Amino acid sequence: MTVSNSPKKKLIEVALPLPEINDASAYDKMPGIGPHPKGIHHWWARLPLPTARAILFASVVDDPEAHPEKWPTEDEQNAERERLFDIIRRMMGKKLHEAPEVYAEAKAEMLKNCDGQLPPVFDPFAGGGSIPLEASRLGFKAHAGDLNPVAVLLNRCNLELAPQWSGHAPVNPDSRQWIGGSEAWRGTHGLAADVRYYAGVIHQRAIEKIGKYYPKANSENVRGGEANVIAWIWVRTVASPNPAAKGKHVPIASSFVLSTKGNNSVWVHPAIDERLDEGWRFEVHSGVPTKDGLAKARLGTKAGKGQDFICILTRTPIQRSYVQSEGKAGRLRERLMCVVADGPSGRMYIAPNSETEKSLQIHEWHDDIAEARASLLAGPLPTRAEITGGVCTAYGLSSWGHLFTDRQILALLTASDLIQEIGSQIRADAERAGLQETDAIRYEQVVRTFLALAADRCADFNNSLCRWSPSNQKVMNLFGKQAIPMVFDFAEANFLGSSVGAWKTCSDYVADCVEVISVGEARVGEAKQLDAAAEQNGAELILVSTDPPYYNNISYAVLSDFFYVWLRRSIGKVYPDIFSTVLVPKLPELIAAANRFEGDALRAKQHFENGFRQAFSALRSKMDPRFPLTVYYAFKQEDEDAAEDAGAHNDLDLTTGWETLLEALISSGFQITATWPVRASQKWRMVSMGANALASYIVLACRPRLSSAPQISSAQFRQELSRTLPAALRHLQQGNIAPVDFAQAALGPGMAIYSRYDRILDPAGKHMSVRSAINTINQMLTEVLSEVEDEFDADTRWAIAWFEQNGFLEGDFGDAELLSKAKVTSVSGLQHAGVVLSKGGKVRLLRPLELPTDWDPENDSRLTVWEMTHHLLRLYHHQGAGDEITSGLLRKLGSNSEAARDLAYRLFKVSEKKKLSQEALGYNALVLGWPEIARLARQERTVPPPTQSDMFGRA
Known part of the structure; x- marks a missing residue:
């Protein structure tokens, strides 16, 4: 029915x-x-x-x-x-x-x-x-x-x-002067140009406002003795649990490796120095470390992969449970591990000293930062019950405010304030460009919206859970996946610089992406x-x-609080309908x-x-x-x-x-x-x-x-x-x-x-x-x-049944002969057909790479679907002959070729059931490549076909 x-x-x-x-x-x-x-x-x-x-x-x-x-x-x-x-x-x-x-x-x-x-x-x-x-x-x-x-x-x-x-020219004075007011702007390129321009204005104003908190790095290796900072790499510290350490803080680092790019590696080493208050300092080393030395640097201060930590002063274990309890009590600290700067020939890694850390301290704005933590960023972090990819709350980071250093909060507050303040300038420029007052207000809000998205991108790269990537030598954002995992050694981007995580880099990227939103006549x-x-x-x-x-x-609602609070502060008044609550609504979420x-x-x-x-x-x-x-x-x-x-x-x-x-x-x-x-x-x-x-x-x-x-x-x-x-x-x-x-x-x-x-x-x-x-x-x-087998030749039906039992492994001749009677064939015939090897009372199917490379189906007196499939598999998958050469064989197979694909489907199912992953890989690859191989096989040749040695002789 x-x-x-x-x-x-x-x-x-x-x-x-x-x-x-x-x-x-x-x-x-x-x-x-x-x-x-x-x-x-x-x-x-x-x-x-x-x-x-x-x-x-x-x-x-x-x-x-x-x-x-x-x-x-x-x-x-x-x-x-x-x-x-x-x-x-x-x-x-x-x-x-x-x-x-x-x-x-x-x-x-x-x-x-x-x-x-x-x-x-x-x-x-x-x-x-x-x-x-x-x-x-x-x-x-x-x-x-x-x-x-x-x-x-x-x-x-x-x-x-x-x-x-879409299709509107930018309103900023630089672009209007450049285009002379006459050039047409395709798609959203004009809007992107304005996002880029006004982000540049914010950048300059931010430098004037908080630039002193982002100093250059002192280095003898660059002209003038100062280098532009890319990032500061920090490590969290905890008071040693060993009384012999007298309460001194020691690093709890996941890794000391800073760079693995090229032939040389860069890593830090915590050197014991009893002259210092904490009794240790960081040294930067570079070169080609020994295998054991690099493995040790990759462990940081961990006792082993996934294990507890080691106190560098007393060599006693520091259990994670102890670190967690100290974190929940608010007693974890941070120490600067390294300064990454632009050098004459790439990244420079500079060891810090006490003066370096002092130059990064915030001397004012304490009230604003404290208020932001107490109100704007007071929302609770998700628990392990709410997200499955890990969360840092076990270490005392329980609110959004705990995820940011003072300097990061200051930078994001500054960007948020400047995004609000720049609205009057955008509106005035829009009116000078010919927009009516109402349209100028609307346009100003649109540009500020994309600037607020750039600030959110900065937040993703400017928090204390951002890792440093030794392979890429850059700061990695927090949300590489839908989790908020703990990071013990974190990278702080230079918010006012020009590398990954900087306001300029983030806003330029958002502007680039704005350009590609609308296509053609998008409605x-x-x-x-x-x-x-x-x-x-x-x-x-x-x-x-x-x-x-x-x-x-x-739980999108929980995770998106991270971004929501900054958006609400920057442009919440523009969209009161969706930013009416302090945090993202949770209960209605499906x-x-x-x-x-x-x-x-x-x-x-x-x-x-x-x-x-x-x-x-x-x-x-x-x-x-x-x-x-x-x-x-x-x-x-x-x-x-x-x-x-x-x-x-x-x-x-x-x-x-x-x-x-x-x-x-x-x-x-x-x-x-x-x-x-x-x-x-x-x-x-x-x-x-x-x-x-x-x-x-x-x-x-x-x-x-x-x-x-x-x-x-x-x-x-x-x-x-x-x-x-x-x-x-x-x-x-x-x-x-x-x-x-x-x-x-x-x-x-x-x-x-x-x-x-x-x-x-x-x-x-x-x-x-x-x-x-x-x-x-x-x-x-x-x-x-399984019913597809009825359309195959007798030799192929035997081979399928044998493959289901033995794969490409040997079996007894007697079993093979018995099966051949049921399939109306014979072992000798199968050997003549080039399907099996029979020797010493044992029989096994020939693997694709054992098949003759000079095989020509037009001269095969006992052509089987099994042969066709596995010769195609040999060429395409095992020998990597490519689409063009494999298509030459497919063309010779003619109308029989579709049966070869049917058999590949059948044998994949068998391989999957028998957990023959390599065999399954090959059959799957052949089917995936089939459309292009078949297309080439159908084409009329306008150049001489490949020689037989080209087709069958590649190894």
């Missing part, structure tokens, strides 16, 4: 070019790829932009299967689907903000599928804003909603503030602070795409956090599940029926600079958050029509190919379920799976889904059947759960893949 859906099936419900989406998404998360909209402000676990735009496009464009009148045959549908894939592939290009024509092509294609008018897009859990931003760039009217005021502000920047001033959208579970007003039907909270992974319900995990779970159901039920009534809802589920949230694949297991059915999401969607009246695994990790190719690892995201496509949906039995459910799953899997393979992702993608068509019905009842009359349905789908997937 089937239930028909009247809306046309969309591309996302049939097939996607996932490898290209994965590659582009992984690149998008990499640091150092140039200006990017994400750079205007930090946000945790931001969805990659390529993923968002691919999913939006595929949600609007019809799949060719929906138009048999245009493409009646399967081959024609495949060809049209491949054309749509090519558009998506172009959308996955790098630095797409420089290619508005690609966005225009995508928009034109989408308009063909929605009566010439794109629907409005709504993301009710907008977060960092990837989905609304890409919707705006593609030409949709984008609506972003979120409870978190920081997220709302970021979405306003992307959807409202920047696009409203102005809107961002509001709202509860996704509340009924949404408005008569328009919407396309919904959202990346919702993920059970209990991250997260299963037991600590918000007096430790009651059950109440927290119910809060999360009920909120999900209410949210999706509210969205269901507002959805445009032509388009599916798309929902992202992240198995492991990760930040851009610390992205790694999720843990090495594939237990989708045992993941509480995943099961909760499916249950919430289905119970809210949705039918799940597709699931797509997206690997957005920087390491997805290295880790996930051949590894049994979860995807970064699962994207679900959903349709409202018919109110008249019937109920069926579990037996009928399995029958329908048997009937429809094989065709769905063929579509997935056409989209070249990596074998490592195949099981996750196959859940889509399986769950489409499960969620199509009101209820599915087992033989006992009980409702079949989501978990049971997933288990059934996985079993059916194995059966379908």
Whole structure:
């Protein structure tokens, strides 16, 4: 029994070019790829932009299967689907903000599928804003909603503030003089120029105001004896617990290594000097240390990796529990470990002395700093119950104010004050540039908003939890991941300098990122602070795409307090609607956090599940029926600079958050029509190919379920799976889904059947759960893949069965011969075919690298799918011959080649089950490379083909 859906099936419900989406998404998360909209402000676990735009496009464009009148045959549908894939592939290009024509092509294609008018897009859990931003760039009217005021502000920047001033010339006097008032400014370059200019004014005023607290470093190695400081590196100290030390403070350092760049290393050494009050001082050493010496320097004062500390004066252990108790009592101190400065040929590392530390002390402003700690920064830090990545509260750092040194607070207060004060200058310059008073006020507020974001970026790099990177020789920001871990030796950036963490560097970077927000004819959208579970007003039907909270992974509300307090001080009066509270609202946040319900995990779970159901039920009534809802589920949230694949297991059915999401969607009246695994990790190719690892995201496509949906039995459910799953899997393979992702993608068509019905009842009359349905789908997937073997030759069927038993290891001849009878072949025939080696009563499959390099399929009298697959594997994966040479062999295989890919899918599944990771890696790699190899194989040659030695002789 089937239930028909009247809306046309969309591309996302049939097939996607996932490898290209994965590659582009992984690149998008990499640091150092140039200006990017994400750079205007930090946000945790931001969805990659390529993923968002691919999913939006595929949600609007019809799949060719929906138009048999245009493409009646399967081959024609495949060809049209491949054309749509090519558009998506172009959308996955790098630095797409420089290619508005690609966005225009995508928009034109989408308009063909929605009566010439794109629907409005709504993301009710907008977060960092990837989905609304890409919707705006593609030409949709984008609506972003979120409870978190920081997220709302970021979405306003992307959807409202920047696009409203796209194409406008800057108002600052330098730029106006340079352009003579006549040159057109593309996109948001004019706005960026003003952010950069007025940030420069703030920089000069800050130098005048607090410059004396940022002195240069004294050095005999530079002309004039003074060098520009890049950073000051500090270490925390604690009173030695050994009475013999007489209460002297000693360092508790995680590492003494300062630089590992080049041939020489730089490290500090705490030298004992009884003439000094504390009895020790730091010396800076450089050169090529011994292996043991470098290992010792890397330990700092730790007794061993992850262990307690050692007192440098008495060599007695200092337990972490003691350090924690001293920290909670407020008795930890800091000592300057090193000054990093610009030298004639790179970084200089200068040992400090007592005079150096005295020059850094704040002699005034004490009242302002104390007041900031007592009010502005008095909010509590999150506990271990609220964030999973570590927190420093165990060491007495219990409020936001504890994270900053006096000088860092002074610098951030100064920047905040100057951002407010510069408004009158921006407004006056805007009026002189020709803006009316009302527009001048609006523009001044926009520029100040981006300056406030730059100050927030400074805060991320200017706190006492910033590490110094010896490899990159720079200050690292606090939020490398969604945690606030303790740092014992921290780096303080030169706020008034020109290196990482400085106001100038941070504001210039924000300005660079402002330039790339708007692309082509991006539409102005809107961002509001709202509860996704509340009924949404408005008569328009919407396309919904959202990346919702993920059970209990991250408490954005708690973490974003770090930024919220500074934003509220700088521009809170500009946005009174979202900065009305002292801290970010916590209780309404949709997260299963037991600590918000007096430790009651059950109440927290119910809060999360009920909120999900209410949210999706509210969205269901507002959805445009032509388009599916798309929902992202992240198995492991990760930040851009610390992205790694999720843990090495594939237990989708045992993941509480995943099961909760499916249950919430289905119970809210949705039918799940597709699931797509997206690997957005920087390491997805290295880790996930051949590894049994979860995807970064699962994207679900959903349709409202018919109110008249019937109920069926579990037996009928399995029958329908048997009937429809094989065709769905063929579509997935056409989209070249990596074998490592195949099981996750196959859940889509399986769950489409499960969620199509009101209820599915087992033989006992009980409702079949989501978990049971997933288990059934996985079993059916194995059966379908196994049935593909019936289309292979007898030798290949024997080889598969032998591989399932033995892999590439030896087995008894008798067992091999017995199996050959069942498969209607013989061991001698298999040896003649070049599949096995039979010797001394033992038989084993030939490994790819053992196959002859001069093999030519056109001269093979007993050609098998097994041979074809493993010769392709030998060339492409093991010998690294590349796409061009491998395509030469694929061309010779002709129409038989697709069977080789089918076998690679089958053998990956076997390798995965047998935990043969290297074998799985190879089969997965071959499938991933297939589209380009096949494309080259189809091309007519305009140059002589490679010689046989080129094709088969590479090692």
